[in-house]
Amino acid sequence: MLQANNFKQILVGVLLFPLLSGLLMLLGWPPNRMFLLLFVGLVPLFFSVDLLKNSGGKRAYLLFFIGQFIAHLLWVAVSMKWLASTSPQSYVTGIIIESTVLALALTPTMWFAKHWRKNARFFFFAAAWMSVEYLNQHWMFGTPYFALGSGFGMHPSWVQHYEFIGIEGGSLWVLGVNYLTYRAIVCFQQRSGWFKATSIAFVALVFPMLVSWFIYNAETSGEVKRVAVLHAFVKPNQQEFTDFPEHMTAQLFRNSLAALKTESELIVWPEVIVNNLGWLSNITQEKAFVSVYKALEKYPNTTVCTGGYGFSVAPRELHDDPYTSFDSTYNYYYLTHNIALSISYGERAPIRSKSVFVPFQERIPMLKEFPFMENLADMVGSNSKISYYPNGVEIHKTKSGWFYAPILCYESIFPLEMARKANDAELISISANEYWNTDLSGSEQYLYNNVLMAIQSRTPIAKSSNSGASGIIDKKGTILQKRVGRDTGILIQDVALKDRSTLYTSLAGSFYFIAILTFVLGAGFALFQFFKRFTSQ
Structure with missing residues (x-):
């Protein structure tokens, strides 16, 4: 030696x-x-x-x-x-x-x-x-x-x-x-x-x-369902779409018509593509929801899962919290949430809050204890003070009755969390926002990471991205279709849903x-x- x-x-x-x-x-x-x-x-x-x-x-x-x-x-x-x-x-x-x-x-x-x-x-x-x-x-x-x-x-x-x-x-x-x-x-x-x-x-x-x-x-088994993902290229946080979120949802709906006409049972839109979902306590009366809900009347068998920013009134004990915002015009404190919202005509509208945030982008760590941490945040289009909304539903259901886990962007690279989410889901939807990323090699890395999430739980994945990499991945990790960057459009695919749990999902975390x-x-x-x-x- x-x-x-x-x-x-x-x-x-x-x-x-x-x-x-x-x-x-x-x-x-x-x-x-x-x-x-x-x-x-x-x-x-x-x-x-x-x-x-x-x-x-x-x-x-x-x-x-x-x-x-x-x-x-x-x-x-x-x-x-x-x-x-x-x-x-x-x-x-x-x-x-x-x-x-x-x-x-x-x-x-x-x-x-x-x-x-x-x-x-x-x-x-x-x-x-x-x-x-x-x-x-x-x-x-x-x-x-x-x-x-x-x-x-x-x-x-x-x-x-x-x-x-x-x-x-x-x-x-x-x-x-x-x-x-x-x-x-x-x-x-x-x-x-x-x-x-x-x-x-x-x-x-x-x-x-x-x-x-x-x-x-080996041959693939499982009930086959038609799903679609929209690959968009839209500059987020535009003032027009903040004031009139129904303009954005109308645009997304038009771009999804091909999937609607082919009776796709689930259509996935990108994360925070709707930058003003309104008050979560009154979501079914807000402009963005109403516009999609009314449009789905012609397509009663389709569920749309979109991402967006929603808001809730901050309780008094959080008024001094650094993650709380204040509206000086109307004199109230509020929290901002990154939300997945599922909309089906004639059904309740479940929401799910993002729970894992991009450090220094969506949520600045330990901001209350160390205010100087805010100086380390150089945002790339996200809101750096996102909070978790506790009143959501983790697993959503399509109009036809099968279950999916609506995951929001960054969460999808966490293997343990993805394994747990897959336990009760037959498909995983991922809504992502990658508009800020000017180098698509990062988006490609991200999509290939999702491939392994599908394999470890034998759960297909439908990923919709704004500007990055969108794709539909089957249970074996094969990318059936994808679009990248400015190649916008709708991806429509028949996929076999998860039909069994894997050994790993029952043992997740054991090696660790x-x-x-x-x-x-x-x-x-x-x-x-x-x-x-x-x-x-």
Whole structure:
């Protein structure tokens, strides 16, 4: 094994190996098609551990942290370059927080490399990585955009086994194959047991893919329904549509006529495309609702699901809340909500509030405790003070009686939440607003991420976007139709609804639970031993 006994080797361990890792992960990540690189992209980091563990006492921990930070920063910074041009402050803040948190969590790996058997470092490394993925789905500064298992949306035929393990299990799969590949290389260097080690790594990679290929080519079952999504290119927040939201809904309705005439049972419109749905307590009397409701009288079998901003009167205890707005003309306090509204003629109109907000765009984290956080928000067309509306309905129903989960944009990249939503739904609708994004590579990444959400729950997805990427995805993750950017129009497709729950949806979060338990115990033990040695010296 290489030993870090000079500056050159330290430089390789803290800079060259991490840069190589970041480059491999970048080339393997969508929209690039070299997905197999994800299975070797972390291998240089394991060699980095070997080089740095003997670099000199406690310095090894700092050097390892720097290396992990560099590797992850390169990967996420270039992958998300599409965000930099439109929201530079959010971009810089996001990639630094993401890379710092992961590097900190991985740093105790060095202790296990120094003091335990070789495999212990992998178990801790994997547990730390998985724990950060879980954290990024639950804290206000994180995003699960770079969960390792989310990298295969362009190749759904190879990841059909996600119905058993989900995206979180896919992350563990990627981590495991990377480490097995590392071990195979080490055995080859040592000329000992390399054939066995290589065979194990090969089987770990190929066997799940073969199972997936057979599943992908099996016949699809399920009741077939016709759904449609509208792909729009409309500048949001125009004053005309704020004052006269019925003008917007009339335009959307005209653009959806082809779907209405073919008796589509569900039509999905983009997120916040109607920027004034009015008061949620009186939604059925508001202009936007009334205009759509009356138009659907001619199409009584169709349900329209649209996104929009709705409002509620703020209770007195929230008058001083920084997320509360004040109307000086009429002297009242109110809250703004990002809403999915389903409209069917002759039926009640369920609404659902967005519950996961884009940090610094839709909701500024901890604004009440730290008012200076508002300076980090560089909005790209959203309202940075969106609040959750508690009186909504999570699962909506079409006029013909089947159920769907109306998801709003950013929520759809959260694997655990999407798995839970799919439990009671036969289809997932996604309403998205990507008008602000001038680089469509980000929209493509987003759509490919949704592919894996469909596979892990065997639930078809109908995604409507304003300007980004719209598509209809079947239960196997095949993108049946899509439109991107200025290619506006209506997509109409017959899709098979979900007809069974998957093993994964009943076990969602299990891999993360085991990882977190392992990480907490391992990190606690490593820190205890580290400080014990430090104080004894």
